[in-house]
Amino acid sequence: MTSTEPRSPVVSMRGVTKRYGERPAVDGLDLDVPEGQCFGLLGPNGAGKTTTLRMIYGAAQPSAGAVSVFGLEVAKYARQVRARLGVTLQDNVLIETATARENMQIFGRHYLLDADTIARRVDTLVEFLQLGAHADMIVRRLSGGFKRRLAIALSLMNMPELLILDEPTTGLDPNVRQGLWSRVRALRASGTTVLITTHYMDEAERLCDRVVIMARGRAIADDAPAALISTHLAREAIEFDCDEAEERRFLSSLGNGVPHLRAGNRTMAFADDASRLQDALRDLDGGDRRPIVLRPANLEDVFLSLSGTRLDEEG
Numbered sequence: 001m002t003s004t005e006p007r008s009p010v011v012s013m014r015g016v017t018k019r020y021g022e023r024p025a026v027d028g029l030d031l032d033v034p035e036g037q038c039f040g041l042l043g044p045n046g047a048g049k050t051t052t053l054r055m056i057y058g059a060a061q062p063s064a065g066a067v068s069v070f071g072l073e074v075a076k077y078a079r080q081v082r083a084r085l086g087v088t089l090q091d092n093v094l095i096e097t098a099t100a101r102e103n104m105q106i107f108g109r110h111y112l113l114d115a116d117t118i119a120r121r122v123d124t125l126v127e128f129l130q131l132g133a134h135a136d137m138i139v140r141r142l143s144g145g146f147k148r149r150l151a152i153a154l155s156l157m158n159m160p161e162l163l164i165l166d167e168p169t170t171g172l173d174p175n176v177r178q179g180l181w182s183r184v185r186a187l188r189a190s191g192t193t194v195l196i197t198t199h200y201m202d203e204a205e206r207l208c209d210r211v212v213i214m215a216r217g218r219a220i221a222d223d224a225p226a227a228l229i230s231t232h233l234a235r236e237a238i239e240f241d242c243d244e245a246e247e248r249r250f251l252s253s254l255g256n257g258v259p260h261l262r263a264g265n266r267t268m269a270f271a272d273d274a275s276r277l278q279d280a281l282r283d284l285d286g287g288d289r290r291p292i293v294l295r296p297a298n299l300e301d302v303f304l305s306l307s308g309t310r311l312d313e314e315g
């Protein structure tokens with residue numbers, strides 16, 4: 001953390017390891033989630049994201065290391081911590097035979113809220129998540145997108161200071177994802193700290209103030225998305241097909257100082273202004289113009305450069 005951040009982190013993990021069998025699911029993880037930010041845990045399937053969240057909300061105990069939330073040690077104060085946070089699990093946990101509104105009321109009673117408070121919060125959440133007439137439908141009949149909105153509404157019934165979302169948009173349509181992103185932004189704007197996991201780099205780039213990239217239980221990078229991209233690579237990329245000899249010629253024509261990645265027979269090269277890379281390749285190719293993609297560099301590139309694998313591969 002920088003010295004300009006005034007408060008202690010909402011979540012703090014130090015040297016946290018969780019072992020199930022031989023290979024640790026989480027391996028010596030340090031993490032600080034600053035108050036009021038949207039913080040992302042980004043990594044492929046099996047990287048240890050869900051296990052990390054489970055230790056934060058007290059559903060799993062670390063094999064080693066310390067986890068505190070709101071400055072409280074989770075192992076000692078699990079109940080107090082849970083009362084102040086909301087969790088939306090990777091798979092929706094809903095009562096399928098009740099209406100959306102009834103699901104919210106049941107959750108409210110679970111939090112021991114009085115009837116007036118429950119009624120007010122349900123109305124607010126129906127409005128906030130734009131459930132409309134779907135609020136009075138049986139959950140079983142709702143689409144995947146509405147079920148996801150309801151699951152998020154349930155985790156907001158106790159007005160949590162920290163909202164934990166485990167892969168909130170996995171498997172949803174692009175327009176449904178956009179809608180959920182706007183709700184997450186609105187929550188963050190209203191002061192809620194959001195901790196989100198995803199294996200979608202575009203989601204992390206759009207939503208998160210800061211991300212930790214995880215691979216095999218470890219944090220391999222930790223910074224703001226734009227800073228990760230510019231530190232590890234550069235702002236822009238060109239991509240083109242070539243063999244290894246051509247790649248060597250291209251890189252040496254630029255003095256060999258250019259960050260680059262290779263995936264299959266495709267080369268990606270990075271510069272803050274990638275048009276100069278494009279010009280260099282055109283010069284080498286002469287009249288023979290191969291297709292070149294010029295695009296912004298992204299977190300997927302960072303992940304590939306750090307781990308040697310793509311985000312959609314198994315960790």
Ligand SMILES: Nc1ncnc2c1ncn2[C@@H]1O[C@H](COP(=O)(O)OP(=O)(O)O)[C@@H](O)[C@H]1O
Pocket residue numbers: 020021024025043044045046047048049050051052
């Ligand atoms: N309850 C469990 N028992 C045994 N192994 C587990 C358990 N939970 C997770 N794991 C293992 O730990 C690793 C990390 O899993 P997980 O935290 O679910 O990753 P992610 O959420 O990033 O996909 C995986 O190899 C997984 O199989």
Ligand SMILES: [Mg+2]
Pocket residue numbers: 049050051090166
């Ligand atoms: Mg998971």
